[in-house]
Amino acid sequence: MVKRALALAAFLALAALAQGALKVGVVVSATGPAASLGIPERNTFLLIQEMLDRQGGVAGRKVEFVILDDASDTTQAVRSTRRLVEEGAVAIVGTTTTPASLGMIPVVAEAKVPMISLAASKDIIYPVDAQRFWVFKTPQTEELMARAIVADMVARGVKRVGYIGFNDAYGEGWARYFEAELKAKGLQLVVSERYNRTDTSVTGQALRLIARRPDAILIGASGTPAVLPQRTLKERGYRGLIYQTHGVANPDFLRVGGKDVEGTLLPAGPILVAEQLPSTFPPSGWPWTTSSATRPSTGSAATPPSAPTPGTPGSSCAPP
Amino acid sequence: MDATILGLLLLDGVQNGVIYGLLALAMVLVFAVTRVILVPIGELMMFAPLSFVWLQGGKLPGTLWLALALGALWALLERGRGRGLPLLGGVGLLLLFLLARGSPALAYLAALLLVVYLGVATYRVFFQPMREATVLALLIMAVGLHVAYQGLGLVFFGPEQFRPDPLLQGEVVVGLTWQGVLVLAFALLSAAALYLFFRRSLFGKALLAAAENRLGARLCGIRPEEAGMVAFAISGLMAALSGLLLAPLINAAYFMGFMLGLKAFVAAILGGLVSYPVAFLGAVLVGLFESFTSFYASAYKEALVFLLLVPALFYQSLRAKGVEE
Numbered sequence: 001m002v003k004r005a006l007a008l009a010a011f012l013a014l015a016a017l018a019q020g021a022l023k024v025g026v027v028v029s030a031t032g033p034a035a036s037l038g039i040p041e042r043n044t045f046l047l048i049q050e051m052l053d054r055q056g057g058v059a060g061r062k063v064e065f066v067i068l069d070d071a072s073d074t075t076q077a078v079r080s081t082r083r084l085v086e087e088g089a090v091a092i093v094g095t096t097t098t099p100a101s102l103g104m105i106p107v108v109a110e111a112k113v114p115m116i117s118l119a120a121s122k123d124i125i126y127p128v129d130a131q132r133f134w135v136f137k138t139p140q141t142e143e144l145m146a147r148a149i150v151a152d153m154v155a156r157g158v159k160r161v162g163y164i165g166f167n168d169a170y171g172e173g174w175a176r177y178f179e180a181e182l183k184a185k186g187l188q189l190v191v192s193e194r195y196n197r198t199d200t201s202v203t204g205q206a207l208r209l210i211a212r213r214p215d216a217i218l219i220g221a222s223g224t225p226a227v228l229p230q231r232t233l234k235e236r237g238y239r240g241l242i243y244q245t246h247g248v249a250n251p252d253f254l255r256v257g258g259k260d261v262e263g264t265l266l267p268a269g270p271i272l273v274a275e276q277l278p279s280t281f282p283p284s285g286w287p288w289t290t291s292s293a294t295r296p297s298t299g300s301a302a303t304p305p306s307a308p309t310p311g312t313p314g315s316s317c318a319p320p
Numbered sequence: 321m322d323a324t325i326l327g328l329l330l331l332d333g334v335q336n337g338v339i340y341g342l343l344a345l346a347m348v349l350v351f352a353v354t355r356v357i358l359v360p361i362g363e364l365m366m367f368a369p370l371s372f373v374w375l376q377g378g379k380l381p382g383t384l385w386l387a388l389a390l391g392a393l394w395a396l397l398e399r400g401r402g403r404g405l406p407l408l409g410g411v412g413l414l415l416l417f418l419l420a421r422g423s424p425a426l427a428y429l430a431a432l433l434l435v436v437y438l439g440v441a442t443y444r445v446f447f448q449p450m451r452e453a454t455v456l457a458l459l460i461m462a463v464g465l466h467v468a469y470q471g472l473g474l475v476f477f478g479p480e481q482f483r484p485d486p487l488l489q490g491e492v493v494v495g496l497t498w499q500g501v502l503v504l505a506f507a508l509l510s511a512a513a514l515y516l517f518f519r520r521s522l523f524g525k526a527l528l529a530a531a532e533n534r535l536g537a538r539l540c541g542i543r544p545e546e547a548g549m550v551a552f553a554i555s556g557l558m559a560a561l562s563g564l565l566l567a568p569l570i571n572a573a574y575f576m577g578f579m580l581g582l583k584a585f586v587a588a589i590l591g592g593l594v595s596y597p598v599a600f601l602g603a604v605l606v607g608l609f610e611s612f613t614s615f616y617a618s619a620y621k622e623a624l625v626f627l628l629l630v631p632a633l634f635y636q637s638l639r640a641k642g643v644e645e
Contacts, residue, residue, distance in 0.1 A: 204614030
């Protein structure tokens with residue numbers, strides 16, 4: 001009798017434990033070209049895990065983050081997502097890049113598991129169809145940021161605009177929304193160029209940009225690879241305005257760019273400059289403190305922590 | 321397009337092209353002597369400037385421990401007096417690195433020697449034990465090493481780019497920095513030095529002989545193992561020097577080596593993996609082609625550059641007599 005009671009108690013305890021742990025699947029690009037964004041993201045989840053463990057979970061239930069690396073590769077991201085869903089993840093977070101996030105949508109939609117992407121493109125959540133019903137994302141869309149950039153260009157009296165961006169979904173997405181916004185505001189896009197994250201020279205593109213004499217140039221790139229076009233433009237004698245996207249708002253960009261990126265204009269979420277904002281700045285009651293609490297601990301020596309943007313407390317700035 | 325733009329594009333193309341050329345020369349050399357297609361040459365190239373940046377920051381780079389670990393394996397594989405070279409080299413390297421923290425000139429030297437040592441150790445540990453294997457098996461090993469070294473590069477140096485200060489500041493004329501001149505001069509000098517080495521020195525001739533006919537060379541008293549080590553040392557030296565010279569111009573990062581290596585490979589293929597002058601010219605051609613396509617059709621640049629492989633491979637396969645090995 002005692003034995004059976006004990007067995008029952010053990011079984012109930014195990015069942016409670018099994019029911020208690022909420023498994024959340026996390027897919028990030030901790031290696032590969034998008035690693036400068038993926039590594040802080042991974043560190044964020046390690047930090048949140050620690051915080052939750054200390055608090056005893058969410059609403060009394062333990063939360064377990066299962067973090068997988070997709071190596072900045074779409075196939076790997078889809079495979080990891082499928083595995084996480086099959087292992088009973090109640091939600092998926094990820095991934096860092098736009099192309100891979102797009103690939104994950106059918107998998108989560110089929111399993112009816114909600115997914116929160118960390119990538120930038122609006123195409124991940126829009127248009128909201130039967131599949132995208134399950135998909136959310138945290139960073140600002142290119143559309144929103146393009147609007148801010150073009151508004152600033154109009155305010156500075158820019159007429160002719162040039163664009164150079166990554167030769168992938170990040171650069172293409174920016175090119176599309178930026179061009180639409182320029183057209184809406186009556187500005188002229190005189191030249192649109194592409195380059196690769198791993199390129200070692202963009203002299204050809206820079207010469208073509210300068211030859212069309214734009215008043216301002218937007219560089220649609222993220223992280224340290226965004227430095228090369230700006231430096232080349234400067235070396236080739238371009239003296240106009242240079243805009244970057246919110247994908248460069250991290251310390252590494254400044255470290256590699258140095259003097260060459262002085263005077264850069266870029267849009268970013270308010271958390272980046274939270275300490276400098278007046279207390280009346282809306283939305284009042286935003287948990288600004290979260291950002292300063294997570295800032296020192298999210299990065300390692302090799303990757304200084306990126307300042308988080310609204311909606312992604314502690315996460316990296318602007319995934320490509 | 322006006323004359324200025326044409327001039328700048330030509331200059332940019334040549335400057336990139338000669339770097340591909342140096343890597344292509346190193347690839348052809350290693351292939352001729354050991355039949356290894358040196359895919360990880362891009363990684364060796366990037367280890368040099370990144371180690372240099374680490375040393376300048378007063379830190380010991382992870383590549384040092386990698387080199388010492390491979391050196392220890394190398395020493396284990398050798399017997400008797402053969403152990404002297406890896407052991408002495410390893411100890412020397414460690415001392416040099418300890419001294420070089422904070423001193424730019426010593427750090428430069430240390431980064432160079434590190435890559436040379438790593439190159440030779442790589443050959444001794446990974447390729448020499450399987451020297452009788454097929455070209456395909458050697459290629460698979462090379463690709464594996466490329467992936468492993470790139471992954472280690474990420475672990476050692478993190479995902480971001482770094483920019484060491486150039487040796488020479490400022491511009492000569494618009495579009496040509498002194499650092500660029502240095503790159504050009506170094507490329508031409510080392511091409512000339514290689515030529516002299518192979519035509520005039522006994523050692524170079526021995527290497528050529530080993531490349532031409534392994535068995536015949538052996539009968540003449542040339543050790544193919546030694547020839548392989550020298551080939552790897554020379555290509556390590558060339559890769560490291562071009563990496564150090566190039567890094568201030570392009571921002572070094574752990575993933576940079578692959579594309580450079582791949583383009584050098586295209587050039588080496590244009591030369592059929594046997595001809596040094598054709599490989600070098602092919603590399604300059606690749607650089608120029610890249611420069612002009614990035615001006616006219618930047619979105620398709622990479623595709624167009626690798627499209628160059630198709631006619632080259634066609635030509636090679638038409639010319640080849642159908643002998644594999």
